[in-house]
Amino acid sequence: MIIFFGVKKSKIGVATIRENTVCSHCGTEKSFQGIIYNSYFHVFWIPIISVGKSREVTCGHCKKRYDDSEIPDNIRVALDRAVEKSNVKTPKWHSFGCLAIFFMFALSLTISLFAFIGDYFFTNDESEVTTEINTIYQPKEKEVEKLIITPKKEPEKSKPALDWEEKLRNIMGNSTMSPGLIKEPVSYNIKNCLEPNLSFIEPRSINYITEINNDKILVLIELSDYEKYTEKQRNEIFKKVETCTKTVLKDVSYDTYIGVYDYYDFYYQKALKRVVKERKEIGDSLLKDFFE
Incomplete structure (x- = not known):
């Protein structure tokens, strides 16, 4: 293995x-x-x-x-x-596995403890009821069995589902400067289309990540030095990102969502036919529809 x-x-x-x-x-x-x-x-x-x-x-x-x-x-x-x-x-999700293991261990320990306590009291109660009945009359075996009550176990509570903002943060946290062709083919091809055509951008300042949800695709590009670009350069970046995305996805049928951001602030968002070119916090993102 x-x-x-x-x-x-x-x-x-x-x-x-x-x-x-x-x-x-x-x-x-x-x-x-x-x-x-x-x-x-x-x-x-x-x-x-x-x-x-x-x-x-x-x-x-x-x-x-x-x-x-x-x-x-x-x-x-x-x-x-x-x-x-x-x-x-x-980020808390960096220790997700450790927390999950601790949660499962604590849950197993709690269930075992309650099972032991329930079994202990149940055994003692059954013995006392049977002894009391036997002092009055000799019951049939089936009648004694009716007095035995199996304690109910509390149902396990399911983990709450992540909201769309947390899912988006988790995706953004996995962005990389060097997407691989096998694992991230869309990001890989967008990188090779985008960077050679934007000479004023430092390649080490760009991160890429792509996510697919059924018939939807989310393309995220992070520019860590976004504030240093002029308005003209920013518009050129937006235009080239959209052009490269269309070029790479020309042979597939997806509803496309695009976001250009710096840390957790979006400066360009495109969701289907809607486009926003202004600074928006993650909670104001048009990309919410991708997760629905």
């Missing part, structure tokens, strides 16, 4: 460094942006438990990137303060 397991990393937040820092590569001041990742152990791609956070900083001017171990001390101090202010928290 082949078991697929390992450690996977996903982006959980962005922290803009506003303190007086200088890029040693290009000399630009206050140009750094920190990205926070969280790693989790998974089995069959089901997250079991969070194993720690990591960070990187990127210069918005020259795109010089520093991994966690390479960040200079003066920038690290400023990054620590920016991360603290941004209040980035580890």
